[in-house]
Amino acid sequence: MNLETLVEALGLKCKCCWEKLKNTQVRGGYAGDLLSDVMANSSAGDIWVTRQVHQNIVAVASLKDLAGIVVVQGASPDKDTLERAGKEGIPILVTDMAKFEVVGRIYRLLSEG
Amino acid sequence: MSGDDLSESLEGIYHIQGRDFVDAGIVSSEVKKSLQGKGIPESIIRRIAVITFEAEINIISYAQQGTIQLFIEPDAVIIEANDMGPGIADIDLALQEGYSTADDSIRELGFGAGMGLCNIRKFSDIFELTSEVGQGTHLKSIVKLNG
Ligand SMILES: Nc1ncnc2c1ncn2[C@@H]1O[C@H](COP(=O)(O)OP(=O)(O)O)[C@@H](O)[C@H]1O
Ligand SMILES: [Mg+2]
Numbered sequence: 331m332n333l334e335t336l337v338e339a340l341g342l343k344c345k346c347c348w349e350k351l352k353n354t355q356v357r358g359g360y361a362g363d364l365l366s367d368v369m370a371n372s373s374a375g376d377i378w379v380t381r382q383v384h385q386n387i388v389a390v391a392s393l394k395d396l397a398g399i400v401v402v403q404g405a406s407p408d409k410d411t412l413e414r415a416g417k418e419g420i421p422i423l424v425t426d427m428a429k430f431e432v433v434g435r436i437y438r439l440l441s442e443g
Numbered sequence: 444m445s446g447d448d449l450s451e452s453l454e455g456i457y458h459i460q461g462r463d464f465v466d467a468g469i470v471s472s473e474v475k476k477s478l479q480g481k482g483i484p485e486s487i488i489r490r491i492a493v494i495t496f497e498a499e500i501n502i503i504s505y506a507q508q509g510t511i512q513l514f515i516e517p518d519a520v521i522i523e524a525n526d527m528g529p530g531i532a533d534i535d536l537a538l539q540e541g542y543s544t545a546d547d548s549i550r551e552l553g554f555g556a557g558m559g560l561c562n563i564r565k566f567s568d569i570f571e572l573t574s575e576v577g578q579g580t581h582l583k584s585i586v587k588l589n590g
Contacts, residue, residue: 363553364553364556364558365500365552365553365554365556366497366554366556366558366559366562367556367558369493369496369497369562370493370558370562370565370566374485374489382552382553384464384552384553385465386464386467386468386552386553386554387553388468389467389468389469389471389472389496390468390496392468392472393468393471393472393475393489393492393493393496394489394492394493395485395489410465418472
């Protein structure tokens with residue numbers, strides 16, 4: 331599924347790199363706030379759901395070739411985070427939903443195909 | 444493969460400043476870029492990215508300063524991380540998953556889960572960690588390119 335379809339289905343707000351949404355394929359997902367955990371256990375093409383907003387999340391997503399980052403619970407990504415995401419071409423999506431709900435919805439969407 | 448004289452295969456030396464969390468990950472990105480376009484499989488590049496990132500974060504978290512060196516040999520990639528810092532008194536303990544001395548300021552950023560060294564070891568084919576208390580820490584990780 332492409333990232334644009336996922337963003338529309340969940341009503342996520344795009345804070346960075348909307349131009350990449352259509353051509354980014356989402357192959358799976360990973361959720362977590364511990365960067366070492368995400369570094370070690372996420373897979374390329376995953377959409378990453380997190381509460382972290384610091385710019386280091388962009389480094390993680392970029393190093394692991396993740397599809398994008400969903401920041402949950404109404405948290406706002408730092409200005410530096412959005413700048414770095416722009417530079418590295420990492421889509422940043424935000425939502426007021428809690429992590430549990432976001433993950434559940436993404437999981438269902440991806441398993442339906 | 445990893446004879447003593449690596450100077451010919453040195454691809455880059457990157458300096459890292461302790462406590463500089465703003466630039467965290469920049470060196471790892473540089474290393475990743477250096478590995479691309481050389482016929483190295485993406486999955487191996489991602490393994491090396493994990494190793495470099497965790498080594499970089501440890502220097503930033505615990506040392507005054509350090510360097511990461513990248514060597515590309517015909518059959519392996521070697522990452523060496525050297526720092527001037529407090530060193531590690533008990534290496535077996537530091538290698539236990541979950542053990543961490545990271546303070547709250549580090550944890551707030553999502554680091555300090557005590558998984559860094561474990562992950563470096565897990566993603567390396569050969570892993571060496573030596574340290575002298577009060578001097579610094581030396582880490583060497585070898586990732587083989589053909590099986
Ligand atoms: N370069 C280093 N210099 C001094 N101490 C270190 C260094 N790297 C790791 N350590 C020590 O080893 C512990 C475990 O490291 P690690 O597995 O990366 O987990 P974390 O960094 O999340 O604590 C650290 O909390 C720290 O006490
Ligand atoms: Mg660490």
